[in-house]
Amino acid sequence: MIPKESRNELALDTFIKAHPHLLEEMKELSAEDRQQQILWAFEDEAESRGLEAWELALELIAR
Template structure:
């Protein structure tokens, strides 16, 4: 499984690799501006799909449906912990299976 700290960048790289038109369009920009444009396009794509950007990132990097499920649950566990909620309460509120 891909380390958490690398997931977003790998997802953005895969996203851009699948969009040669976007890559060509932003090639004249500075590296910082290119990264910003890719991030915005990525977020727009997630919104068009009706999901959060972190979910799109996981979908792009997961190698199997099982890995995707594990990574999603991992993120949800982190959110529950950050909110100070018990896992069972969080899971029920978000209609998640364990």
């Protein structure tokens, strides 16, 4: 079993790799702000799919 923190990191990494334009848009932000923006984009993606963020995380890491 993958620890929760590792699952979240893996899901966010998978998400950002599928949306490289987000990193380009955020390149001027600090690392902390970039992480927050990625998290918000991830949560927005989950919401747009009618999922909770944890459900999207599970979907992404199950691939």
